[in-house]
Amino acid sequence: MADNETATFVLIHGGGSTGWDWHLVAPVLRGLGHEVVAVDLPLEDPANGVSEYADAVIEACGDRTNLVVVAHSWGGLVAPIVSSRIATELLVFVTAMVPLPGEAPNDWWSASGFSDLEASDPEVDAFYNGVPAELVEECNRRGREQTGERDGEPTPLKAWPDVPTRFLLCRDDRFFPPAFMRGMVRERLGIEPDEIDGGHMIALANPRELAERLHRYWTELPR
Incomplete structure (x- = not known):
């Protein structure tokens, strides 16, 4: 662990979304003295898959150090690839998908047990509960089509990176229900998840507490 108390938080968004999802979290982290990517x-x-997504993250990091790689939702499939390719001090999953080495993104849904869950009520917003209406509108406006043409290919992740790892689940998540996520995390990471109040889009619903949790994870690392 580097002596420098300042981290660079590398924030990876979920599927079909953008880095804007973190725009309320980023200034809090900066206010706590950190850099944000x-x-x-x-x-x-369509030529890109999770490997190319990881390369884009790595390129954006440049020569920054003390990296804390944070992934939300589908971004969890990208984060461990990033951490296997560049020096990372901490890996954090925020209500995110956790892949197994060699597992294709398309296979996660059935292999993790998510496909066996009862379908959610179509009248219930699975993503945006707790998010102000104006932020929901803006997030939807910024959403992008994710082709997923290469999601049937095995991940290039050959082994789990040797990096301290934390998982933060959202108690009010209607997309990845807490009970399912607790089991998935124990099975795939072998750790107990931490918990926070809020729904699936926690970076928009509860950004300050999320940022403060991320900061605390950094300060708790042994120096």
Whole structure:
């Protein structure tokens, strides 16, 4: 662990979205003395898969150090690839998908047990509960088409990176229900998840507490 108390938080958004998802979290982290990198994954290009998404994140990091890689939702499939390719001090999943080495993104849904869950009520907003209406509108406006043409290919992740890892689940998540996520995290990461109040889009619903949790994870690392 570097002696420098300042981290660079590398924030990876979820599927079909943009780095804007983190725009309320980023200034809080900066106010706590950290740098922030929130890249737009190159989702629209059908030639790209999770490996190219990871490369885009790495390119955006440049020569920054003390990296804390943070992934939300579908971004969890990208984060461990990033951490396997560049020096990372901490890996944090925020209500995110956790892949197994060699597992294709398309296979996660059934292999994790998510496909066996009862379908949610179509009248219930699975993503945006707790998010102000104006932010929901803006997030939808900024949403992008993710082709997913290469999501049937095995991930290039050959082994789990040797990086301290935390998982933060959202108690009010209607898309990835807490009970399902607790089991998935224990099975795939072998750790107990931490918990926070809020729905799936926690970076928009509860950004300050999320940022403060991320900061605390950094300060709790052994020096």
